[in-house]
Structure formats: C-alpha cells, structure tokens
Amino acid sequence: MDDGLRTFGRRLLTSIFTTSMLASSIFASSHGEAPLISMDRYADNTDTYAFRSVEPGRDGFVTLIANFIPFQEPSGGPQWYRFDDTVLYEIKIDNTGDGNEDITYQFEFTTRTVNGDTILGMSAVNENGVISTLNDADYNMPQTYTVRRIDRTFNRRGRVLATGLTVPPANIGPRVTPDYEQNLGQPAVYPLSDGGKVFAGQRDEYFYIDVGGVFDAINLRSIGANGGVDTTQGFNVSTIAIEVPIEDLTRTRTVPSGPTASDAVIGVWSTASRRSTRVINPSQIVDSGPWRQVSRLGNPLVNEVVIPLRLKDAFNSLSPVDDAVAAPFVLDPELARLMQLVFGINIPAPPRNDLVSIFATGIPVNPITGPNYTTFLSDGQPHEYLRLNVAIPITPIGSINRLGLLGGDVAGFPNGRRVHDDVTDIALRAVAGGTPFTPATNVPPNNALGDGVSANPEGPLLTRFPYLRPPNPGNTPRVSNQQLLGRDMSKPPVVDSNGLLVR
C-alpha cells in the first residue's frame, strides 16, 4: 500500500467519522449563541424494509416498514419517546423507475396532552397505574395517528386510509405495562379496508450492535444516548409499518404475471420532513410553512457511508429523481477504499458498476442470478432506493437464508429488504466485491466478511406483522455484546457459515 493511498484513506476516515461527531456535539460556543447543529432524533430515519409478507397466508401483500428515532433507552423516562407531532413521516414508492414517488403513505401523529405541565413532556406516564389496554385511562399522553395514501397521477390530495389509530405506550416495564405485546402491541395492529394492516409504535432495534470497547476507540459512542452508550444492546426504535396488497403498488394496478414482467419491480424509500417557516412576518399560524425533507433512507449503508460529508445535508433533502449528483460516490465508494486500506485485501477497481446495480438501478436479468431474477427499475438515471420484485415468490420463514441472494435465497436483499436479512454481512461482502458479480474478488476473505452477529441475541422476530420484536422493557438490564473485543483488529472480520466470527 503506497503512502498516497494511506493518506487518502485517513482523509476519508476523518470525513466520515467527524460527521458523526458533528451530529451530536458541535455548537457555536459563545454561550448566548444558538446551537449550530442539534441532532434531530425524532426525524432521524434509521432503516427501511420492503418485502412480500412472509406471515403464512399473506404473500399476496407487501410489508413496508420504516424505523425512526434511534437509540431509545428503554428506561427513557421521564421523557418517554414518541413520534413527533410536527414531523411528517412517509414511505414512498416509485413504480415507473423515474425516481419520483408514485405512491406515498403519510403518517401524521397527534398527542393528547393529559398532563400538560411541562414543555418537554416530562412525567408523562402515570407510573402509579397499570396500562392494560390501548384506551386505558392510565395511558397519560396517548398518541394517535392518521395514515393517508397519495397517488401522484390521480389522487394528489390523498385519501385517508385510517384515522384515530392509537400508538401503544412505551414498554415501561411489567408493573406498568404487563404482557406488553398481548395487551398493547398486537392490539395496535389495525386492519385496513383493503385487507392490509397498519402499525405505528415502539419496537426493539433489531439489528443494532454496539461493539463495546471498539466504540470507545473510535469515538462513535458520542452519537448514542447520553453521549456514551454502554457496551450493551437493547435499544428501542419507533416503527411505522403498513401491509399493502401487491396490486395496489404496481404500475399496472395488477399482480404482475411473473418476475420479468415490466411492472414487477417497485422502488421503496422513507423520509421524514419538518415545516419551514417565514423568518419575518410569518403568515398566520405556526407550523404552516412548507414541508422540507430532513432525512431519507432507502438502501442500508448508502446514506452514511457512500455519501460524503459535504453532500450529507443535500442528500438527505434530495428526492431519488435528483440522485445523479450522488452517482460518482457509488461508482467509487469510500468504504471500498477503506477496506482495501485497512484489511489489505484486493477490492474491485472503480467504476463499481456492480454496486450501482444494487443501489441505484437494480440488477438486470443476467446469467449469474438466472433468467427469472431481476430488480432492475430505472429510466437510465441512478435512483437510490430499495428495489423489490413483487413477483418473486416468498421463502417461508423457516427456510429464509440471512444472506439473501448471496445465500441463494432470491426473495431477500437486494431484492427489497426483509427484516431477516443480515444486511451488514451482505453489504460488507458486496462492497468488498465478494459476490458472483465480480468473480475475481468473489473469494475469501471478501466473500466471508461479517460482523459476527447473525441473530438478535434478544430473541427471534415475530412470525406475523409487524415482524419486528416488541420493545425492550424499561426495567430490563441490557445484554452486553463484546464479540469483537479481543479480536486481532488488523485482520478482516471473517465469519463462518453460521455467521459467527472465525477467531
């Protein structure tokens, strides 16, 4: 490795990591000055999922999930996390490949403040009572929501699918919220008139892993709650999830005839928006300004790693229709260079058209994946979002391979993204070129990279909508996970067939 590359790599490291730092800790420093950056946790989009429903008998539906508000300490009182009433949460679908949303599901929340004594919403939960149902009087600050569908071509003003649905309270603990999932979680799954379902509420952050001392070493702890995350997991997240009949998502409004039909692939991403305002002479009432997108998430990995710092704000405000500006970073991603630099492994040279396929155009029909597999959806321009071929049959829950396509399971990532897909391992391998699309580098260690966590230590996913596990209760000690500690950090992290680290 030459010195030039080393220097370059350092520069990349710097730019990447300082982004995370900046997000939480930089302020103009004269004490009278307003903070310059404050982490917008309530509008922070962490993960998006799109897959054909794997709950038995539901494969005529697609499940769309978007997670927000990361790093929720289960013992989050007295300010329990809830959706922000002033944020517009959306899941968007492009079914024509032009990068514009053709269908939008909007979630807007309203909190009824029973105890309105404080601005920050402290002491919001009546801890003397037991909350045993969603309309229990002891649920002190109940939040409800409206879900609306907008169709770009014929229903621009939108149609209310449901309103007045209740968000369950946070999982405070067995004394206040006993039998959480039975009493509060499942009852908050509402049926929709088209046969689908909808849910909004707290869930377990399924994939989160904090690697303990490693975080210490690289200073990422600062992005966690309270400025210092323990070497533990067990955070919660806020989930919106909706299940939609397949034909309500495709461009022809029908169930596609097969995986290579022109209407078989849909693009999916989620966003969070806040209202701008006029600085001077605000017109009438507060919160009436235009919505501005402040967070966006399609594929895992892209926003945080592929997009360089100087475009971060811009990327988060962009629609996929304008993604051409981001294309060069997919063709030559920083992470690939970093892996080459630090692991000393051979990585495919740019331009990385293999990655452009996965993230920005979809995978065309090709000999490697076979004649019936495609996720291609593009008008020739790059548009970054998940691409789901809704005509590829589901893999039943017991047979799902966590590596998706790489594990021979064509129903999984990068065909959409299931909650079961171990996208960390997949993405590490994809970026390292350890896939059949780049045969020269589809060798160990490139095609055996992994984070060593192949299953959530807190337990399995649900086998029914919304699939994600119930939130961790506030009184449960979080589980420590230090698998990477003590590992020889100069070698690439390679995992065995069970996804466990090879030591």
Add this chain to the structure above:
Amino acid sequence: MNIFARWCLVAVISSLGVSCSTKLRTTTDAAEYSDPKFKNAQAEIEREPTSPRGYINLAAFFMKESRRTGDFSLNANAEVAVAKALELAPDDIPARKLEASLHLANHRFTKAVDAALAMKAELPRDSFVYGLLADAYVEIGDYTKAVEAAQTMVDLKPGTASYSRVAQIRSLHGDHQGAIEMFLQAARIADPADKETQSWCLVQLGDEYWKGGKFAEAEKIYDEALQNFPGYFFATVSKGRVRASVGDYETAERLLTEVQARGPNAKAMLMLGDIYELRGEDDKAREQYEKFEAFEKELGNAADHNRLALSLADRGRIDEALAIARKEYEIEPSIYSADLLGWCLYKSGDLADAKKYVLEAMRLNTSDPRILFHAGMIARAEGDKSGGNQLLKSALERNPAFDLLRSRDARSALAESN
C-alpha cells in the same frame, strides 16, 4: 442515520487499532476529563497523530464543555486543537466549521463571515454555513443579510438549530409571539439526550417571556430547564434575574452568588452589583462592578464591549464608555451598538447625535425596554417631554423590571414630571 452503515465502519476502523504510547500534549495542561468524548479524542490523537480527526473531536468537546459549564476559557483549548487540525488538513470541512464557530465565539465576526462564505461556495446546501452567516450578520448589524441567511437555513433544514435562529431574529424585529413559538418548537424537538441544548432553548423561551414582563411564566420555564439539566448556569442566572424582578432580592442574591462560586459570570456580577446598590450596600456593589470590569477587560477582543461600556456609562465614566461605543459602532453597527453610542452621547451632552443613534437603534422595531428607556430619556432632554414620557411608560409597561436600576430611574423621571 443508518445503524448498519455505522456498524460497518466500526468494523473497518476497529482494525486500525494501534498500541497507544504517546500522550496527548496539545492543550495547555488540559485537566483530566472523565467524559468519554474527551478520552476518545485523546485516544484518537495517540493512535493517529497525523489525522485531524482526534483534534477536531477534542475541539468539539471543549466547545461543548464551555457551553455546558459557562467556562468561556475552555474555548482557548478548542482554538489550539482546531489550529492543529487545520495544520494537518487545511481544507477539512469539519475543522473549518469549528474554526468559524470559534471566530463567532470570540467576536471575530468579519472573519466568521469570510470563513462561512468560503464554505458556502463549496457547500451551497449545508445549513450549518447559513447558521454561521445568520449569527455573524446579526452581530455586525447587517439584518437584511441575517434574515436571508436564516431563511435559507430553515428552508434547507428545519430543526432546533434553524428554529432558534428564526426565533432570535423575530425577537429583534419585535415579533415577540413569533419568537416564543419558535423557541418553544426548538426546545420540544431538541435531542432528549442533549440536556444542554434542550435547556438552552428553554432558557431562551423563558427570557422571551421575561422581556415581555411575564415573570411567572418565565420562572416556570427556568425551573423546567433546571429540572432537566440541574445546576445549569444559564438557567440559574435567568432565574436569579426573575427573582430580582419580582423583588425577591434574597433569593436572587443566593442564586447569583451560587453561579459565581462555580465560575465567573459577567451577567451575575452586574446583577449582584445592582441588587447591592438598590439596598444601599455601596461597597459590595462596587466590588461586583469592579470584578465585572476586570473580567471583561481580561477577555480582550472577546469581551462583550457593549455590556462593558453601558456599565461604565451608567457609573459616570462617560469618556471611557464613549470611546468604546464609538469603536464598537464603527466595526459592528448593530442596533445595540447604536443604542449604546446614543446613550453615551446623551450622557456626554451631545443630544443631536444621541437622538440620531437611538433612532437608528429603533429601526427594527425591537421592543427592548432598555432601548425605549434610552430613547425616552433622550427625547425628554431634547424638550419632548410627553413623547419621552410615553417611551418611558412603554418601557415599564413592557417590563417593569427591565433593569433593576434603570427601571427605577424611569419611574422617578415620570414621577418628577407629574
């Protein structure tokens, strides 16, 4: 933010681990801080001494610590660390953002504008840059550009940072209700893990109520800020002020003394001086004023010159105050510089110029009772008794305790003319 992505990086970076043998020697005998952010930054510098990253994180830590504790001197450490980062990587954006923030903190407003404009050319959609511009233009008194920058900022990224700037600029333009709405929203959506920012927004909100004379509302908000972030100096000072405003000098004295025990605070010194003066304890008052003067002078260019000059003018040191006021107005012709200059000119007997500047100070329709009081006194001295009295009355109506001593002056001036 994506958790996987973050994790992937962790995996990659963790492999960089190198044994640590060198010790951090960047700051002036930086005390040991137990905060993991400090320790992490230190470890980063040891591990990668040629990377700016550790220095940037160290600077960020000191700047945040300065905000948290009110110890302004910690910014000097931040300056050292940022300079080192920029020496290693002159084009590094995070380092340049910090450098520009430190320009603001140390009242190098023109430099802050230049640095921000240079970054704006590279990052036309980065909200941070517009925040820097809005702050700097407000200080310099270029309000048109400040409004423009804040508008761009909030259009690019609505959130706590942009909403709180919108609130400040609305307040300057006399839109009290609009400012309250924005500070309220800024506080509500601030990161719950960042107690300082949450409580900072609450204190601003409380101050907006205090400015309008709504003392009970203000105090309730200060109490919430203190409950959320116990011991917060900024909230304690404001709570002390509202206690004094309702005549509870004992509690005010206790709170302001408490703050002082933890570190020097200019506002607390001035308010304590005023309380002692009201009580006729002249020696104790003088002691506080002298402490205040020494403190500000020690800050050099980073001092709050307007606050210093105003205090000197009100203690009869007109020539010194006028000299500072003229210089301030020349480099930063803000409404507060204009107000100060007008007031100093009035005190020195130059009524015509005094009127000119105080009118300039009123050009945004800022409903700051201190400016109204100054304008009223100048109008009266000019012979416009009824106009002047009207201004004094509006100052007192807006906030009957806008300043412990000057509100007393306003009342006695009105009493005389009856």
